[in-house]
Amino acid sequence: MSEHHDKPTGIKRWLFTTNHKDIGTLYLWFAFTMFLIGGAMAMVIRAELLKPGMQVVDPLFFNTMTTMHGLIMVFGAVMPAMVGFANWLVPMMIGAPDMALPRMNNWSFWILPFAATMLVSTLFMEGGGPAFGWTFYAPLSTTFAPKSTDFFIFAVHLLGFSSIMGAINIIATILNMRAPGMTLMKMPLFVWTWLITAFLLIAVMPVLAGAVTMMLTDRNFGTSFFNAAGGGDPVLFQHVFWFFGHPEVYIMILPAFGIVSQIIPTFARKQLFGYASMVYATAAIAFLSFIVWAHHMFTVGMPVAGELYFTYATVMIAVPTAVKVFNWTATMWKGSMTFETPMLWAVAFVFLFTIGGFTGLMLGVAPADFQYHDTYFVVAHFHYVLVTGAVFAIIAGVYYWLPKWTGHMYDEKLGKLHFWLSAISVNVLFFPQHFLGLAGMPRRIPDYAIQFSEFNFMSSIGGFAFGLSQLLFLYIVIKCIRGGEKATAQVWDNPEGLEWTIPSPAPYHTFETAPEVK
Amino acid sequence: MQGQQQNIANNKTTRRLLVVVVAMFGFGFALAPMYSALCKAFGINGRFVEIQEGNYDAKNKVAQITKVDEGRSVTVQFTASRNQDLNWEFRPMENTVSVHPGEIRTAKFYARNLTDRTIVAQAVPSIVPGQAAKYFNKIECFCFTQQTFKPGEAREMPLRFVVDPNLPNKITMLTLAYTFFDTHQGQAANDVHDSSITKLAVHSVTTDAH
Ligand code: HEM
Numbered sequence: 001m002s003e004h005h006d007k008p009t010g011i012k013r014w015l016f017t018t019n020h021k022d023i024g025t026l027y028l029w030f031a032f033t034m035f036l037i038g039g040a041m042a043m044v045i046r047a048e049l050l051k052p053g054m055q056v057v058d059p060l061f062f063n064t065m066t067t068m069h070g071l072i073m074v075f076g077a078v079m080p081a082m083v084g085f086a087n088w089l090v091p092m093m094i095g096a097p098d099m100a101l102p103r104m105n106n107w108s109f110w111i112l113p114f115a116a117t118m119l120v121s122t123l124f125m126e127g128g129g130p131a132f133g134w135t136f137y138a139p140l141s142t143t144f145a146p147k148s149t150d151f152f153i154f155a156v157h158l159l160g161f162s163s164i165m166g167a168i169n170i171i172a173t174i175l176n177m178r179a180p181g182m183t184l185m186k187m188p189l190f191v192w193t194w195l196i197t198a199f200l201l202i203a204v205m206p207v208l209a210g211a212v213t214m215m216l217t218d219r220n221f222g223t224s225f226f227n228a229a230g231g232g233d234p235v236l237f238q239h240v241f242w243f244f245g246h247p248e249v250y251i252m253i254l255p256a257f258g259i260v261s262q263i264i265p266t267f268a269r270k271q272l273f274g275y276a277s278m279v280y281a282t283a284a285i286a287f288l289s290f291i292v293w294a295h296h297m298f299t300v301g302m303p304v305a306g307e308l309y310f311t312y313a314t315v316m317i318a319v320p321t322a323v324k325v326f327n328w329t330a331t332m333w334k335g336s337m338t339f340e341t342p343m344l345w346a347v348a349f350v351f352l353f354t355i356g357g358f359t360g361l362m363l364g365v366a367p368a369d370f371q372y373h374d375t376y377f378v379v380a381h382f383h384y385v386l387v388t389g390a391v392f393a394i395i396a397g398v399y400y401w402l403p404k405w406t407g408h409m410y411d412e413k414l415g416k417l418h419f420w421l422s423a424i425s426v427n428v429l430f431f432p433q434h435f436l437g438l439a440g441m442p443r444r445i446p447d448y449a450i451q452f453s454e455f456n457f458m459s460s461i462g463g464f465a466f467g468l469s470q471l472l473f474l475y476i477v478i479k480c481i482r483g484g485e486k487a488t489a490q491v492w493d494n495p496e497g498l499e500w501t502i503p504s505p506a507p508y509h510t511f512e513t514a515p516e517v518k
Numbered sequence: 519m520q521g522q523q524q525n526i527a528n529n530k531t532t533r534r535l536l537v538v539v540v541a542m543f544g545f546g547f548a549l550a551p552m553y554s555a556l557c558k559a560f561g562i563n564g565r566f567v568e569i570q571e572g573n574y575d576a577k578n579k580v581a582q583i584t585k586v587d588e589g590r591s592v593t594v595q596f597t598a599s600r601n602q603d604l605n606w607e608f609r610p611m612e613n614t615v616s617v618h619p620g621e622i623r624t625a626k627f628y629a630r631n632l633t634d635r636t637i638v639a640q641a642v643p644s645i646v647p648g649q650a651a652k653y654f655n656k657i658e659c660f661c662f663t664q665q666t667f668k669p670g671e672a673r674e675m676p677l678r679f680v681v682d683p684n685l686p687n688k689i690t691m692l693t694l695a696y697t698f699f700d701t702h703q704g705q706a707a708n709d710v711h712d713s714s715i716t717k718l719a720v721h722s723v724t725t726d727a728h
């Protein structure tokens with residue numbers, strides 16, 4: 001691999017890089033940028049919902065904001081952030097010099113900014129951007145959609161290409177590039193969760209591509225997949241979408257499980273409890289995620305047998321999920337715990353993600369879901385699993401590995417401040433939404449009945465506070481890159497893993513000769 | 519050399535995974551016929567597939583019904599709607615009727631072409647609850663054939679039906695819905711991007727789409 005040794009500088013370094021660390025950095029910065037853009041849209045949504053009545057934006061633009069916010073957070077922020085972690089960490093954790101397919105790696109990243117630009121540019125097109133929700137149900141997204149929808153479709157295709165290439169790369173790296181002695185059951189849990197996630201990506205991103213392709217031909221070439229007039233069925237769209245969509249939520253959360261499983265043992269100063277059961281639980285969740293999709297569609301009018309089946313299958317996911325929560329808790333049990341910033345985020349993850357898991361169980365029970373479906377209760381559920389779940393894990397991971405990446409310690413005081421501001425505001429933001437949903441406030445509406453005023457006001461205030469707190473994160477990260485206390489190779493107190501055996505900051509090339517793993 | 523071996527392994531893995539990717543892309547499309555087949559096999563999405571496919575044998579269906587179940591009655595509701603780009607008036611003349619299973623009844627629908635061109639339209643029936651589709655037999659229906667309407671023409675159209683006495687007891691109410699489509703609508707639908715329609719549609723997302 002000696003041909004990679006000359007290192008161009010400036011913009012060319014980033015454009016042409018095939019180095020896993022550079023590409024990891026690019027992914028992470030891209031994700032953070034999208035997080036701020038998607039976050040700004042959330043601020044528009046919460047500003048409109050601060051008080052009843054219409055005050056800030058018109059209803060169409062409001063719907064555009066909820067749609068774009070969802071799409072950007074899912075495809076632009078959380079997924080690329082996880083791929084960024086994989087790029088940085090997987091080779092370092094398994095003792096490989098780089099990713100298996102470095103040139104394809106460059107492509108997978110550089111497709112993203114184009115896809116994102118195309119997606120965001122629809123906002124400025126005639127008829128506006130997509131306003132049909134991040135789930136883009138037909139016929140809203142076919143017959144009734146604005147012209148810009150074809151650009152949206154193309155952007156989704158590109159995002160899909162990027163994810164699929166990234167996933168292939170990760171699988172090839174993990175299967176073929178492990179250092180001698182690094183057997184599968186010795187791999188750090190983060191590597192395991194990403195291996196399984198990558199398989200999920202390969203299985204379902206093509207289905208998403210199929211769904212948007214069918215939309216494209218329905219819109220432009222006279223097919224009728226989702227058009228009842230031509231013998232199609234809009235409900236089919238929901239099946240195809242959720243066949244992708246439910247595994248997709250696990251694509252976002254499994255790497256988060258991996259990150260947290262790295263962090264908690266370090267600060268509990270104990271080995272991860274039940275390593276093997278963690279691996280099997282992850283695999284079980286991934287398998288189950290393929291057979292529960294219609295729990296998003298309980299109210300479309302399925303036969304009772306279908307409702308029963310999807311209820312039981314869904315509730316079953318709680319079992320492996322509970323195994324994981326149990327193992328994290330058991331890892332902390334009687335550990336000599338300290339609460340540095342990454343640990344604070346990780347512990348908050350365990351606690352708050354579990355709340356989201358519980359509400360998921362409630363939603364998974366068909367007769368109960370008839371009441372909760374399409375209300376703010378669902379919004380509360382998926383924000384607990386995605387924000388206090390996936391996003392909290394991402395932030396935890398950034399604090400945990402930032403010293404390894406930059407060679408400097410971040411500002412611990414500011415990190416803790418960032419944590420407490422976020423942890424409190426995020427609950428003020430999302431907890432009241434449970435009550436709103438139970439009281440019957442529908443989701444995706446720009447205005448609401450006055451009995452919902454108080455909780456919406458609280459939620460908006462929490463939202464503004466949470467949004468602002470993330471600017472502090474940006475400041476802390478930049479400050480850490482610029483300088484700070486020198487980090488040691490180990491950084492933390494005896495952490496486990498090959499990445500802590502190399503100096504901080506990690507040199508441009510690592511493990512060019514494979515380490516021996518005992 | 520170790521690097522070369524690794525390259526070979528990586529290429530092999532990549533090729534295998536690409537096969538999975540292509541297969542799953544195909545699977546996404548295969549969901550469409552699978553969905554139709556399942557719905558047809560279990561009769562679950564309330565569509566009258568045989569009517570749509572043109573091989574509905576009304577006589578045979580009715581011949582199997584021999585008795586009238588006077589002991590119970592079923593409420594049948596009618597609703598009528600039209601595809602968004604079909605400028606028609608279309609409604610049932612009675613909204614609800616109560617029938618005994620096995621008894622032959624007639625209901626009438628009224629349609630008027632509000633445009634100044636001749637339109638050929640097709641009515642597509644569907645029923646709620648979906649499982650009832652196979653127990654709702656149409657003897658005569660304007661949905662069996664395409665209907666041609668001259669500019670401004672108005673017409674009453676009959677539906678003769680009988681509910682199969684084998685209808686499960688727990689079903690006490692049926693809703694039969696007709697939607698009229700312009701037979702040329704495949705292309706026409708895509709021309710409708712009027713923003714007011716978009717707004718309306720988006721507004722009702724929480725209620726309609728589900
Ligand atoms: C115990 C685990 C979980 C169960 C049983 C569960 C169950 C459900 C159910 C039944 C719904 C549909 C509710 C409705 O629309 O009426 C739902 C929605 C959702 N869930 Fe979960 N869930 C679980 C975990 C997760 C995780 C881990 C994530 C993501 C990290 C997630 C993300 C979502 C999202 C994004 C939606 C809303 C989709 C939409 O309609 O926009 N869930 N969940």
Ligand SMILES: [Cu+2]
Pocket residue numbers: 245246249292293295296
């Ligand atoms: Cu789901």
